[in-house]
Every structure is written in structure tokens, then in C-alpha cells.
Amino acid sequence: MKKQIEQLIQAALKQLVLGGVIPQEAMPVPKIERTKDSRHGDFATNIAMALARPARTNPRELAQRLLDALPASDLIERCDIAGPGFINFTLTATAYHSLIPAIIEQGHGYGRSELGKGKRIQVEFVSANPTGPLHVGHGRGAAYGSVVADLLQAIGFDVHREYYVNDAGRQMDILATSVWLRYLELCDEALTFPANGYRGDYVWDIAATLHRDHGEAYRHDAETVFHNIPADEPAGGDKEAHIDGLIDRAKQLLGDNRYRFVFELGLNTILDDIRDDLGLFGVNYDEWYSERSLTESGSVTRAIERLRSAGHLYDKDGAVWFRSTDYGDEKDRVVIRDNGQTTYFASDIAYHMDKLERGFDRVIDVWGADHHGYVPRVKAALQALGDDPSKLDVLLVQFAILYRSGEKVQMSTRSGQFVTLRELRKEVGADAARFFYVMRKCEQHMDFDLDLAKSQSNDNPVYYVQYAHARICSVFQQAAEQSISVEDDPTAVDYALLSESHEQALITSLARYPEIVEAAALHEEPHQLTHYLRDLANDFHTYYNAHKFLIQDTALRNARLQLILATRQVVRNGLNLLGVSAPEKM
């Protein structure tokens, strides 16, 4: 609808350019928007004001010339010039009425488009270290990333959803060692668990699996394990040196194969849990991409060699550095440590190089905002490799600050004191949690009130929207029970009967839906959709209270029933894009 108006204005502008009224080079893309106030018609454009200066005329005069050049259309009831030079368009009633059968016929497809023209976009999100279960902090990235992906797909992009699995590196070694130490405790070895180890219950669970399946095959006595290990922090030592010593000891005592086994057991158990958890949260991936595979395939080495041959690397203090400051980073970064191991950053360079080599037109990374300092160096690396860094967009999601009983909840994976995503999902349900998470734009800090979310109260707007859907279903249920006939051909209905202001407001909202989906997708702002659905539900509930649908007048009844049928379709489509269910009963 908006598109059609845009085309009309474009045609009029062309006329004026040909007539020499507007200089060719001043031609902007006409911007048209919905009016806030219905007294200003349905759509308005500021084009005359924007062009008044280059056209050396005043805005209202230019607006008039534009209207004179506007092609005739049966969409438009009338056009007015208002205020400093706005042009307001009022659409005809039939333009709106024809929308109702169109929505019903398009069904699931209403709101979808081919705007993306099949371009390939990769969306990588969550990618939490597999060192423990997902917590509520990850939930926001999960909900946000998956809805952004779904939105982009809805407007015609070919979307690839990916989870980057950090299955290499020191954190994973700490996990493996933590599991082993807990296992030794299950074997009745007396030991002091390291301050820097992972202390969550899930570590005990994995250790218990090892103990159950393999008895004491992995047992070594505690004295041997801790012999000559640097002191831990509580004992006045360094907790990092302590845990590193224990990792080395584990590898040495267990040997490569058995150490590997414990490591894999921990990794796979947790990864299965994460995959399961996300699936139940309505988040699914096309690919789980292993960091380790980058090393094993030689990609990391290849990326480093490419940087080296392009002259972006240098040696200092026994390490190899990437001169990222050449591309705006605040300091240079190590890619190979003095112990010969590549850094996490080196893997990430290889990973992003690999993403672009896979042929994506655009790559989106959804990161926690605490990683924002990392963005310049990744972009720098892409630039140094000769890739186009503008193909990469990093969307930073601010943390959700949790509140319980009015107080902030402190979270730490190490201490094991956190609220898991699973726990949240079980208590409030995936629907409410997802809707709640995407209600705010990603750069906004979010207060997540656990008591409120868990309370199943009406404060949560998801119920309000779902209720609108259930209510409409209920109307048709009533019609069936009372044997009231419902016209099943949406084109055989006289929509001109829908003359109430509530009806017009509702139809206008339905017409906005495709514009909302497009804007939400292009700006990566799912919250636009949640706000829209709230407004739409409000329009419906207001209508419901003001007028009755199951009435004697057959013609009016059928028109109203088709209208709420179209409304149900749009509510359903919108909730579907958010990954939220549209229940018929609640």
C-alpha cells in the first residue's frame, strides 16, 4: 500500500524533473510515512519541503505542482497540502476493504516479501562456551538472534543460522580438569577443589557418569595429583598458576587418550545439553561450527600466513603480533603466543575469513555487549586480509540485569550461582521468555524481573496478544455451536458495511503489518514487531468490547467475521515470526 503511494510520487517527481522544475541531481528517494494523526490523512510526505531549496521555490507551491503532476489512482481519496508543506494522502475506503480478502488469501504469506532477493546472510548467535549450561544472559542473545534471522528470512534473504563452538583452549581444559577432580572426589580422594575450577552441579553429574561407566580406571591418588603444584589463591598463591599446574598434571597422569576422553565427555555432555535447551526454546541452527576444526583443517595457519605475507605481522617478546593499529584498533594483538600456541583471536580471524569464503553476502555476529572492544580487531583482520569489513555487522546485545525480590542477582558460571535458561523456560514458558527478551532493542540495558516473569501475571504483554488470538478463535467456536453460518468466500462479502471507526482503525493496523516486518528486519529490531502486535491486539480488544460479531444481520456479520479472521491471521503471522505460539484456548 505504502509502496504504491511511493510509486505515484516517484512518477510525479519525474514529471517535474522533465519540466525543469527540480534539478535532476537533487532527486532524493521520496520518503513517505504513516501519519500519527488521522486528521492528516493516512500517509504524508515531506518531499516538497526537502526539495524547496534546490528548486528555488517555497514548499507549499512546490507541493501544489507535485500534486498537479500526480497520476490518477483509485487508491487515493484526496490529497492535501498542510502545515509548512506536507502533502497528506487520504486513501479510499475500497483501498482498505480489498485488503481483508487479500490477507485471508495470502494467509501465512501475508507480510512476507522478496525484498532480500535470495541474498545469503549468515547469522551467528549465542556461541556460548560449552563449559556449562546456558544461563538467562545467553537467553537474550538466543531470542534476539533467532528472531532477527527469522525476520530476514521473511523478507526474502537466504539465512544461515550458526553456532560457533569454542571447543578448544584453556577454558575447556579447566572444565576437563574440573570434571576429573570431581571424579576423584567420587573415588573418595580427599582434595581441595581449585578456586578457579568450575563448581556447578553439572560438573558433578559429568564426573558421576565417568565414575559409573569406568569405575576407578581414571583414579590417581590425590597426593600424586597435587604434588608440587603451585599454591592456590586461598592458600596465598596464584589461582591461575594453580589451575594450569593441575591441567598439566591431568594430561601427564592420564595420558593423551584418557585425558581426551574426559575432555570430550565434558564437551559433548554440555553441548548436547545446550543444543537440547535451545531447541526447546525454539532456537535451531543450520550449523554448529567447531573452533577446533579450524586448527585441524589448517585454516588458522593459513590465515596467519596470509597476514604474514601481506606484511601485517611482526615478532616481539617471543610472540607474533598482528598490527591491527594500522586499521584503527587501539593496540596490536598477539596471534601466536611465546609458547607457540595460537590465540583465540587467531582462530577468530580464521573463522571470519572462512565465513566470507563460504560466500555469504553479509555476515551478522550477535555478541554480548561486553565483547564490544573486540569488534575493531576483527574488522581490522578482515581488512588486512583484503576482505570487505562492511560485510560484517556485529550486533551487540546488552546484558539483561536480573532482579529477584527487587535486588540484583549476581551471576557467575564458576561459582555455579546463576539462573539457567532451562530454569527460566520451565517457570515462565518459552513463549513469555522469548517475547519478553525481544521487547526491547538490543542496545538497551534490560531489567529482567524474575519474579514478574515467573509470576504468570497479566503484566506480561505476551498474554495480551495471545488472548486476542484465542478470543477470535472463541468467536468462531461460538458461531459453530450456535449454528450461525459463516461465509467462507472472503471475496463474496460487502466490506463497505464496515463503517465503524473501530473497524477502520483495525484495518489500518492490518495494512501496516508488512511495513513493520520490513522495518524490523532491515533495522534488526524485533521490538518493533512486539510493539506492533500489542497495538494490534489493543485495536481488536477495543473493537470486541464495542461491537458484537455474531449478529442477526447476515451481511454485516460476514463482513465483521472476515475482518477478525484477517486479524487472527496477522496476529498468528506476527507471533510466528517471534517464535511464540498462537493458542486457540488459554
Place this chain on the structure above:
RNA sequence: GCGCCCGUAGCUCAGCUGGAUAGAGUACCGCCCUCCGAAGGCGGGGGUCACAGGUUCAAAUCCUGUCGGGCGCGCCA
């Protein structure tokens, strides 16, 4: 100290990316089921858009500075 994000009603947030009289939810107050689901509707009060300059026909929105809050500045991942 430097960098990124944020500052709008008591609270939680929108504000269509520069437009017309700044809006919702919640909380508070008052109404509305003999009626398709009251998980609903209607009405009311509540604002120095943190502050100060600047840009222009037009600024909550863009620029600069100040103040306040969050986060980040490892040869961790």
C-alpha cells in the same frame, strides 16, 4: 585515563532513523459484563525528553562539551 552503549511520566520502555499537540504498559483513582472469554474495554491525573551550546524551515532524534549509570581496555576464551 581511553573506547563503546545508555539517560524520555513514580517504575519498565516506545518514539516509525530530522517532521505536525512527546506516546504505551505498569502503578494510582473512577466507571463498564442479563451481552461472542473481564487474561478485556472506557475515562483521569502524571513530562525542564539529564544539562549547556550548535546545525535548519523543523531537534527527544544530528554535532560538540559537561554530568550521571553500565560495560570493556590479557600472550583468557
